Amino acid sequence: MTGDAMGSGRRVVPFTDSWTIDSTGAPRRAVDLPHDAMLAEPRSAAAPSGSHGAYFPGGRYRYRKVWQAPADVAAQRLSLRFEGVAGRTRVRVNDVDAATWDSTYREVEVPLGGLVRAGAENVIEVDVDNSAQPSSRWYTGSGIYRRVWLEAVPAIHVDRHGVALTTRRSGSDATVRVGVPVLGDSEDGDVVSAALFDADVTVARATGSVAHGVAQLELPVPQATFWSAERPHLYELALRLARHGRELDAVTLRIGLRTIEVGPEFGLRVNGETVLLRGACVHHDNGVLGAATFRAAEFRRARLLKDAGYNAVRSAHNPLSRDFLDACDEIGLYVVDELTDVWFRSKTAFDGADRFAETWRDDARSMVRKDRLHPSVIMYSIGNENAETSTADGVAVARDLRAFVHDLDADRAVTAGVNFMLNAIAARTGMKADTTPPKADGTQNRPSWISSTMINAIANRLGRLTQLLSRLPGADRATRDVMAELDVAGYNYAWSRYEADGRRYPTRVILGTESLFGELPEIWSRVEPLPHVIGDFAWTGWDYLGETGIGTWEYDAGRRSSLLAKPYPALVAGSGAFDITGVPGAPLALQRAVWGLASVPAIMVRPVDLTGAKVQRTSWRSSDAVASWSWSGCEGRVAEIEVYSADESVELLLNGRRVGRRPAGPRAGFVARFRVPYEPGELVAVGYRDGRETGRSSLRSAEAVSLRLRSEAAAIEADGDDLAFVWLELADEHGEVEMCATDTVSLTVTGSARLAGFGSAAPATEESFADPEHTTYRGRALAVLRAARGAGVTEIEATGAHFGSDRLLVQVIEPSGQRY
Template sequence: MLNVNWNSDWLFSKSEINIFDPTANGGDVETVHLPHDAMILEKRTEDTKNKHQTGFYPGGIYYYNKNFFVPEDWASKTAIVEFEGVYTNARIFVNGDFAGGCKNGYKTFSICLDEFLKYGQENTIKVVVNNSMEQNSRWYSGSGIYRPVHLHLANLTHIELHGVKIDTPEVSKNVATVLVRTKINHQEKLTKKVLLKTTIFDSNAEKVNEIITPVTLFGFTSEIFSQRFVIKNPQLWDVETPHLYHAKIEIVEGTELLDSSTENFGIRSLSLDSEEGLKLNGKPTKLRGACIHHDNGVIGAATFADAEERRVKQLKEAGFNSIRSSHHPISKSMLEACDRYGMLVLDELSDMWTRSKNINDYSNDFLENWESDVEALVEKDYNHPSVIMYITGNEIQEAGTPKGAKLNRDIHSKFKVLDPSRYTTSAINGLIAAMDKMGEIMAHIMGVSLEELAAQQAQAQEANNSGEGSDQANSMQNILRGPLADAFAVDSILSETLEEFTAATDVAGYNYLTARHEIEHDSHPNRVVLGTETFPVDIAKLWRIVEENSHVIGDMTWTGYDYLGEAGIGIFYYDGRMGFMPNWQSSVAYIGDIDITGFRRPISYYREIVFGLRKAPFIAVERLNRKGQTPNQTAWMWKDNIASWTWNGFEGEVTNVDVLSNSPTIELFLNGRSLGQKATGEREEYIATYEVPYEKGELLAVSYDSAGNETGRDYLVTADKASQVSVDISKSILRNNSEDLAYLDISLVDDSGLFNNQDSKIVNVEVTGAGTLQGFGSANPEIISHYQDNSCETFDGKVLAVIRAGQELGNIFVKIQAEGFATKEVEIEVKSIC
């Protein structure tokens, strides 16, 4: 089956496009190349009903048209268009006739074009995207055809789309069995005899085995053919050495090649039990996990392969070995990147089932579509060795009901029928699942009657109304974290409420129910537990539980990478505002270990140290410009700190300096003077805090083992006033496919090249030549500028520009200028994709 990239030259408009005269739209029509996020181009407004959930971005109705010529010989072929993701409520028309659609904005779906085409002439496909119903997402969703589109063209005898499934049922160090199942569709009346030829190549492109099977294809049938291979001395796929094989499948009639397909796969085995936990190729493996959303920061939800690969690479470098796609199916591009980099994947079906979290969300359509959604998810994931687990749902409100438990069993069973080799879980939030029993549970925990509890709550509410006590958000956080949270997590009423739902899947997935992780083995010795969503600040406690309990297979922090929408969950508000509220202009969650520009925050290094992966210490300084101010914080937040010793104007002011280390002892030096040794390591939760008066110069942290030998060092040096911009570019050569990206990390530095994150400048970017500016912005969670503007103020001394190649050959010229600084020029070559 010929796979044609169908991403170029679409007409886009916010109103119906006149296919005969696009100019009739009054200049509203433009030519775009996919992937295309229409929401990131919208003007953010304070009065949108989406509010902070989508970062104050509104949705809309969008029209995409593509004209394409259909040769006469297509009449003897079949043509299928595949959409990897359209948000949302997509309706597809071919030559004016309705051809199909998809209500799920994260689902890969395809449309057969055959009955709609006009041969030997121009044809038109129109995609109508309706994201006008506000309050349909709890995060930034994006809008439009935000993932790639493919045209598949095949002979009447062909391998079906997603018709090759590869399993590795037996794996050992010396030999592995590979089972290749190929579904062949024969759309002709006459019986045909063909050869099914499958060749397997290793990661070095060396041929390792081949099977040629004669098969008879009967008229108008679709049949699956199996071929079983033995691979000697297999190169196993794992997180350290992600070796990939590929299988080339061909249908041959005589000397004619009727169809072919190439599929990448990995040879690896999985096992799971409560005694030895999760094992990959027989090796115990703990999930150092990150939850992630699907947007790509300053470029919005547009799914570029370069953007997905960059995130996976950065997460892997930060110490993660697994990601949870929250709360929707992951993109194909990210799966491919995870395969290449050795990142394990937990792919998630949906954020809701039949009970809504937003009035216009997918709960309105889930019940009638979930089976086909599961089928599409498995189809997409099947041959990817990175995928180890499916998640049936996130924080499902029905989890405490018999009907909810039954639906969980049904979804689990559907996954198992389609893919018995992988495991299932569901991300359970006890607060949400037991909301109607909260009064009963709290009274049970506190040892009072429901009446007494009601009286106490009324008294607390009265104090709150008079300005005393906590507000509602703080009250909820008291339940989410601390002793009360632990008591809630293990309460017998909650346990009984969740029991049937939890038993439906292979793994008990818990969101913010940490106290259950360790004790589950006592009451359920066969149960495997995973922290599917946890607070970043609890990583030291959480990882101890993971390491000490074989039945606890890992931890997934919320969240590994920052994202648009859910704005304010992690923002340090010093002006009295509360997080998780509609605080205009907040656009970013600001809760990732890595910010939206790809810069690692101190908690990322803290996590890497807790994991035991970083031997050197790390210095983090609480912001001196916030000294004496107290922020409002949500339960997801850690400290407002930064790796900087540049605080000009704050000489003599005392600040807290945290030295993070997994060594037993550290010593901090200021300009060569020792500030003393302190204990660190696990007993101190890997942190030693010093009160240090600011003076220019150098902060140096040295770590020591128990014998007093140095194990590592980290230092911060005061920068002089910023005098120039420094540019670090990810690629200097791009392909002319309108899909390659170059990332330009732009930072302020002094005369010696030392990074200065205290100074602030408006940076302007001008792009000319064979490319365009795809996105430009900073990690500022309350950014005022638009991510498509060509000017932006630095945040902590940095901004990020993303450059997109065009379709013309030549060079892209990027001029970067900050007021008072010399202009920096960057040149990127655009070469042919051939």
């Protein structure tokens, strides 16, 4: 935008390049946004974030950008829109304070009127303080981790972030009602016209006059194509604001037409059709990229989840990014967007519970304004495992939150993730809000021992007894009042209540908002036949940083830890169906079998190189088996093989020899287990129903392993933000990866891209994702390249200490404007 004539029309442009940053102990350096300032920090066992924040220290960061404003800038209403900043934030423009806030996931618009010097250089400074740790129960990152936009709008303009839309369906036809708020000195009689486009075809038009700052329009759409996860069809809605025939403003929005209903008799209906949610909980970080939110990474993650068989995601436990919601709209995923993990009772020392009463309205307003034009968003969640909901004060908060959200968006249901055992314990111990005053050193709002973290540790020890405790009368008494305030009752780890609660509370609609993978066979056998239960969300669909090791199986740990989280240098949670690089594991194979989505048996093998070692399991991972039969050096060791299938039985063959045949399907928990001495070659699984073969799959051992580079895309776009995901694999010429091979690899990236992140899915490491050298884990590492602003070719060269080297060219092409 630098040097461009602004004109009198609307412009929204990225304000992400040519920033600098400095922090304590680090020199000033150039950065482009989005940027996770925490990712490059040195981790240590003494870091204040502890296991919650993956042992990162946190800090204070000063961003600075010099911007040459156009000469005609005074004709515009200018603002900066921050999609997300992790830490206490202060924005200054030309040494004048412009805005302050302290909410990691809130979008904030900073007006620039009167602060910008036209035709001159302007200094934008953003001070971010994220030194008070732990600030969350997971890794948040630090700094300006989501995008920033410079918005220039006319003096009288459409509030594009405030446009509201509802769809009514009548057979194959739709009626679209659009509320268009107008800001500035609008006059009654100003006119807003709307045109709905399907590709290049106009399918509906309408006109409405502005009254009291809003124009209400109604567009009849005959033979509408309705949006669903199965058929994610999108339209374009063009809005034009005019006065006496003269255009004042114009915006174009992408929308989807769909209807949502929930009821105990029929469950969840989308466009009149019953839908069961096959859900994945997801955190907001992007693995080796840290918390930095890139559109390409969000689309990649959504696409992999959809291709795996999920049809829904629950954000955990904070609002999703705009880019992820765009991906869900385009790819087809239903979204339960969640507001927060914390109400007025702390779970960690600096998680913002002390200011919740002051901030929740602004946070909720931000989430709804961001979400309500996205057809993928079908439900809002107002909280997660807030033990306050066992008290009258907490129930009142739920009532106020639900009413507030419905005032902003009456068309979507409201839920919350409620943990029955947590509430029962909180009620029994007489939980009260923490009124401890702040200490002189700033430490405040001491975390309650009655917390999600504590309950997770107990549940991990108790295993199946958790379901028994959740069914006790005390658990019902501690949850029924808050459930009465929700449109959909969110059950965390309480699936054994589904049938009885359907009888006890006949108007209650239930959603499994959080569950364990290993319990899915029993969960889904309840979800399918009970109309008042609308689906299940597993913890988690994608692994994440922080909450270190809650899903990691440890071998020969020495002694059994009394805590669920693992000590430094543990890095990831280890609980994902996909690891942080995007490789699926056994939990996903189980889900696909239970859901009936697997056309052939899925073979998974527990680590053969660890056979015989004492293992410490965790409830948050059903199995640590992986899809590989390449375990060099393990010949003769007993291999434990898990074959996931909905078939009646599965036969296993090793190098053409019959190993055995075992029951599978529902009667065996959808998994057939085998033990056989490992030998290289080919492992084949054959599924049978009614005595007939239904399908087969195989795994093969790697031969002649070397370091190989493989890019997921041949070309990326030269817009400064697009990403290339490049795999470094210790594999043979057929792509078979060797599990027992390890190498330390150095990268050199030249040309029209730079290295944005590099690492592996290792559950514990002292290496940094910000360094150009990393050690492979189970034969793999992932490098992410960020495109420059300028077309060309990028060369990536990888050199290993043991397995040779490889080089790869990635084309960086001119932006098309239609990347996704």
